Amino acid sequence: MTDVVVTGVGVVAPTGLDTETFWRSALAGESGVRRISRFDSRRYPVRYAGEVANFDPSAVLDPRIVVQTDLWTQFALDGTRQALESAALDPRALDSFDVGVTTSASSGGNAFGQREIEALWAHGPRHVGPYQSIAWFYAASTGQISIGNTMRGPCAVVSSESSGGLDALAHARRAVRQGCRVQICGGTEAPVSPYALTCQLRSGLLSERDSPTAYRPFAHDACGYVPGEGGAVLVLEDAAHAQARGVRPLAVVAGHAATFTGSQSTTDGEYWTRAAEALAVAIRLALTDAHVGAAEIDAVFADGMGVPSADRAEIRALRQVLGPSFDRVPVTAVSAGLGRAYSAAGTFASAAATLALRDGLVPPTPGLTGHDVAVDADVVTGAPRRGRLRNVLVLARGFGGFSSALVLGSIR
Structure with a gap:
C-alpha cells in the first residue's frame, strides 16, 4: 500500500504566525491564551481565549480575497x-488534477456571518454583501484554497467538531492512496466573536476562570477549556512522488481510526465512561492500521480537554490500550497554550507531533508543573523531553461523541 508522507507544514497560531515561531514557543512552554480583545467580553462568563495577535491578512493575501473571506479562511x-x-512545492508545476484539498470545519465563518446579519437587521437586505452566501459556509476554506492554487484533484470538507483535524488528515491520506499525488489538508478556526462564543457556551465545558491560566488540562484545578483560533495546514504526498522531487519527508501518516458514541449530556456520569471506551477503540484500531504495537508508541499528543472527568477518561483509554508501556510514554497537551481550537485542534497537535518527530523533542504542556498533574501519566511539564521518537500518537475528541486517533511515524 502507498506510503503517504508529510512534506510541508504551515501554522498560524496564538503563539506565532509561522511554523518555526509556533514550534519554538511550544518547546518553551509559552502560552497565547489572553483576555479577549476582539469584543467586550465582560458580559460573558468566558473572558479568555487563544487569539492570534498581529495577523494582517492584507499583508499576505490578495485584497480581493480578503473582502470575500472570514478570518478562519484567511488563516x-x-x-x-x-x-x-x-514542502518546496509549486502546485502550478504539477497536473492540477494531481493536487487536492481536504479541510476540517466546525464553526465556519461566524464573524463574517454575524456582521452581515447585523447589517440586515439594522439597515435591510440591500446592505447585505454578496459574499455572505459563501464566506460563512463550511466549505469556504477548501474552495478558496482550491481555486486560488488551481488544485482540481479530490476536494472535501470534514465536519466532526474537534476530531475533524485528524479526520481530515485521514481523508487526505485516503485520497493520496487512491491516486491523487498531493493533498493540502488541515483545519483552521476563528471562534472568538460574540455569536460564536454564545454558541460554545451551550456545551457547559468552557472554563469561566478569569485568568490566563483558565485552561489547564490534566491539572488538579482543571475547570474546562477556553476557545482558540488559528490552525495548521499540512502537505501530504505520495512517498514516491516526494522522492522523485528530491524532498525529504518530515513524517509518515501511518495509521488512523475514528469512533462515534452519539450525543449525550456531558454531565451524565456514564458519558465519559462510554467516551473512554470509544477512544480506546479508536486508539487500538489506529495502531492496527499503522502496524504498530503498543510498545512502539514513544509519545502521545493528547486531546487534553481540561475537564477533569474527560481528562481521566482519556488517560484511562490510553492505559487500557498501551498497557504497562504507557508508564514510560511522555504525554503532552499543546492545546493548553493555544486554546481549544475545535476543527484546528487536531491539526495543531499533528503539526507539533510532526516537528517533534523531526527534532526528537516532545514539548511540555504549557503552564503546568509536575506538582499540578492530577492524572496517572507522565505528563511533560517545564522543559521539552528529548528522546528517540519512532511513532507518536495524536488524539482528538469532539463535542457530540466524536473520537479520533492518528499515528505518525518517523522517516527511517
Whole structure:
C-alpha cells in the first residue's frame, strides 16, 4: 500500500504566525491564551481565549480575497502558502488534477456571518454583501484554497467538531492512496466573536476562570477549556512522488481510526465512561492500521480537554490500550497554550507531533508543573523531553461523541 508522507507544514497560531515561531514557543512552554480583545467580553462568563495577535491578512493575501473571506479562511490560505513553501512545492508545476484539498470545519465563518446579519437587521437586505452566501459556509476554506492554487484533484470538507483535524488528515491520506499525488489538508478556526462564543457556551465545558491560566488540562484545578483560533495546514504526498522531487519527508501518516458514541449530556456520569471506551477503540484500531504495537508508541499528543472527568477518561483509554508501556510514554497537551481550537485542534497537535518527530523533542504542556498533574501519566511539564521518537500518537475528541486517533511515524 502507498506510503503517504508529510512534506510541508504551515501554522498560524496564538503563539506565532509561522511554523518555526509556533514550534519554538511550544518547546518553551509559552502560552497565547489572553483576555479577549476582539469584543467586550465582560458580559460573558468566558473572558479568555487563544487569539492570534498581529495577523494582517492584507499583508499576505490578495485584497480581493480578503473582502470575500472570514478570518478562519484567511488563516487557512496563509497556512497553505507556508506549507507549500515548506514542502518546496509549486502546485502550478504539477497536473492540477494531481493536487487536492481536504479541510476540517466546525464553526465556519461566524464573524463574517454575524456582521452581515447585523447589517440586515439594522439597515435591510440591500446592505447585505454578496459574499455572505459563501464566506460563512463550511466549505469556504477548501474552495478558496482550491481555486486560488488551481488544485482540481479530490476536494472535501470534514465536519466532526474537534476530531475533524485528524479526520481530515485521514481523508487526505485516503485520497493520496487512491491516486491523487498531493493533498493540502488541515483545519483552521476563528471562534472568538460574540455569536460564536454564545454558541460554545451551550456545551457547559468552557472554563469561566478569569485568568490566563483558565485552561489547564490534566491539572488538579482543571475547570474546562477556553476557545482558540488559528490552525495548521499540512502537505501530504505520495512517498514516491516526494522522492522523485528530491524532498525529504518530515513524517509518515501511518495509521488512523475514528469512533462515534452519539450525543449525550456531558454531565451524565456514564458519558465519559462510554467516551473512554470509544477512544480506546479508536486508539487500538489506529495502531492496527499503522502496524504498530503498543510498545512502539514513544509519545502521545493528547486531546487534553481540561475537564477533569474527560481528562481521566482519556488517560484511562490510553492505559487500557498501551498497557504497562504507557508508564514510560511522555504525554503532552499543546492545546493548553493555544486554546481549544475545535476543527484546528487536531491539526495543531499533528503539526507539533510532526516537528517533534523531526527534532526528537516532545514539548511540555504549557503552564503546568509536575506538582499540578492530577492524572496517572507522565505528563511533560517545564522543559521539552528529548528522546528517540519512532511513532507518536495524536488524539482528538469532539463535542457530540466524536473520537479520533492518528499515528505518525518517523522517516527511517
